[in-house]
Amino acid sequence: MIRSSATSSVDNLLLLRKLKCCQNSSPESLQKEKPRIMAKRITPRSQDYSRWYTDVIQQAQLADYAPVRGCMVIRPYGYALWENVKEGLDRRFKATGHENAYFPLFIPMSFIQKEAKHVEGFSPELAVVTHGGGKKLEEPLVVRPTSETVIGHMYSQWIQSYRDLPVLINQWANVVRWELRTRLFLRTMEFLWQEGHTAHATYEEAQEETLRMLDVYADFAINDAAIPVIKGRKSESEKFAGAETSYSIEAMMGDRRALQSGTSHNLGQNFARAFDIKYLDRNNELQYCWTTSWGVSTRMVGAIVMVHGDDQGLVLPPRLAPVQVVAVPIWKSDEEKRAVLEAVEKVKAALDDSVRLKVDDREEYSPGWKFNEWELRGVPLRIEIGPRDVVQEQVVLARRDRPGRAGKSSVPLAGLAGAVTDALTLIQNNLLLRATEFRDAHTYEPTDYESFKEAVTQGFARAWWCGAISCEDRIKEETKSTTRCIPFEQPGGTGRCVVCGGEAKEVAIFARAY
RNA sequence: CGGGAUGUAGCGCAGUUCGGUCAGCGCGCACGGUUCGGGUCCGUGAGGUCGGCGGUUCAAAUCCGCCCAUCCCGACCA
The missing domain is CATH 3.30.930.10 (Bira Bifunctional Protein; Domain 2)
Structure with missing residues (x-):
């Protein structure tokens, strides 16, 4: 895997923390702010992308930090x-x-050393076991960084x-x-x-x-x-x-x-x-x-x-989402509860075979709370069933890829399975379309070095490259971006290297990378 | 390994400057009630060797020293 200099906006992060301290210490802001919202709020992407990323992962409960550094x-x-x-x-x-x-997990140290470039590349990041059973090993064992050897x-x-x-x-x-x-x-x-x-x-x-x-x-x-x-x-x-x-x-x-x-x-x-x-x-x-x-x-x-993902949290593609559809029942009285849960059973029967469905009938949380929770967790489709729906023999579908009212629609209980699978397909396609449009909108084709430097701060730069390491190094040094790949899809013909102006046979994708 | 910062309740933090009701706040959690169609509201309560060790002092979260851990920057990175 390729890694390159990751310049994260740490300065911003520190600044934010300081700001937050100041706010908290100011007495009036402390009392009247809505702290409940604060607790589960995700940092907006525009404010600090890397913080947004870790917020989402932790709050959606995808992962957590381990007691061991870096794990x-x-x-x-x-x-x-x-x-x-x-x-x-x-x-x-x-x-x-x-x-x-x-x-096996353990690889004899000598194995790693057999391929010259392989050792060179991996030795700085090897974890090595030197002792076992209280004794020093004859030959150290490497914990595999990869298993070619x-x-x-x-x-x-x-x-x-x-x-x-x-x-x-x-x-x-x-x-x-x-x-x-x-x-x-x-x-x-x-x-x-x-x-x-x-x-x-x-x-x-x-x-x-x-x-x-x-x-x-x-x-x-x-x-x-x-x-x-x-x-x-x-x-x-x-x-x-x-x-x-x-x-x-x-x-x-x-x-x-x-x-x-x-x-x-x-x-x-x-x-x-x-x-x-x-x-x-x-x-x-x-x-x-x-x-x-x-x-x-x-x-x-x-x-x-x-x-x-968006500022509400995760957005998972339906094909991979652990929960594809979440059903949230809504009721006030016991009577309504009975009727609504009865309808939920019908929903379950209709969908259980075709989709990964979760019914969130917890009584300790309000429907609104659940809506937010499952949006944060990226569930592609939500079914809302309340007393009004029961009467009309319908449910409300809410699409995760279109937050708010815009993504809601009412569908009849009859034929629900079809409507749900259609919606999931629609969402799956829409996510791909959206991501493709986003990428294309931020892909540039600079022909001179000045606009190249600007381009890599904005997204991908697709540019002619002569193939010289010196040009590649200069780009890395001066723009913090790296050669991502030389795409199979080539314009054909030749061009002028965006760095040195020399003859170039291929275009490459340059970008700042993780 | 060099530079910077942080460590106080599960989480986020205040308190440290000028040692002495400084063991506090919000969220979360538990219990009771109230609400439930976009994160209800109220009440009660549990929870902390203030990162560790040592020193100064009548007295240390607060001052000093050492250590540890984490985060960030740099170096490094198929």
Whole structure:
């Protein structure tokens, strides 16, 4: 995964805190403010985006900070979301011929050191176990930051012949990278992910696999997560440590910064040579395998939060939402209660098979309170059922993607299931449309360096680049933005490098990134 | 590792300048009532070795020293 200098608006944050102190100490503001609202309020995105992000995650109960620095606890609601992400990906992996397996958490230190670029890239962020059972270990064990090495080691034993190829294995696991600056879901010291590892007889097959899995990621992101992504190749300086070529899907977050949301690597024969992964071909000649690896992590959850969320909280795409529909009954008298709950039973019967439905019949909270709560938690569709609805044999549907009255409509109880699935489809499509429009509205095509510098403060810059590292470095140094990827979709022809004016054969996407 | 800041109830904070009813407020939580179509309102109550250790003092949340933790900036980052 690619990371780059994350300039967050910390100064603002500090300022805010100070401001808040001052307000609190002023006696009149202390008494009359509506403190109840304050307690559950989310910082508006426009005021402080990163604070909004953590507010939403904590208040929606996706995750919480762990007692260990840089680590987080994924709470049941957040884990349910992750499980849906897993399911969507896993289904696609199986459909493309992959099997799941599990490799160990501990990796002998010497393994990591076998591939030169791999060591170089990973050593600064390794967690190393030196003692076990009260004794110093002969050889330190690395807590896996990724598993190319152990898996390569095993592949070298499993693969003898071209008949054994291809090997198509995926594993769902946790990995550890000793990060200095962490953010919930986006970069934590331990995170959950999936890592696919494949071995092939030829470069072409490996390349095909690498691109196939990138397509799988893009398909998932677009169709399940409703996140538009740009597929492309990583620049030399941004590629995976040990890869021949890296590819990624890049998405634009709500603050217009980029987030790499999945990567796929053609590892060439680098790991095959380091781990001796060889096979006999049809001519009885010994050949090195060609391997690939590809991964998507819990970072995807962060992307979902940042792409769709608004100032009321989370907005979850229906395909992935742990709760797709929440029903809130409303009543005053016991009599009404009976009638309303009876209607709720009908709703349940109509929807239970087709959607993930939750009935919130808690009596200790008012309907208004529940509305806010479930909006904060991002439930795509709400059903309100009160006495008036019972009389008219209808319910009120409220769409999360259109807050307030605008998103409400009355539908008859008869045929509710159809109306609900239609609404969910509508919401799913609308989220993707909205995110795509937002991204496109903030994507620029600067042709000179001055406008380029402005563009990367506003969103994505799609610009000609000569491919020189010096130009890339200058951009990074002067604009804090990085090469996100060289998109597959190219205008064709040649242009002038936006930095040096030299001949450029490709355009690249530049942006400030997480 | 360098620079900055913070640590007082589950959460957010006041109190620290000028040591002495300084153990306080709001939210949350528990109980009772009242409300319920967009975060009802009222009452009662539980809850804290003031980050830790040491020092100064008749007296320390408050002053001094050391330590620890967290956050931010920088460095670093497939």
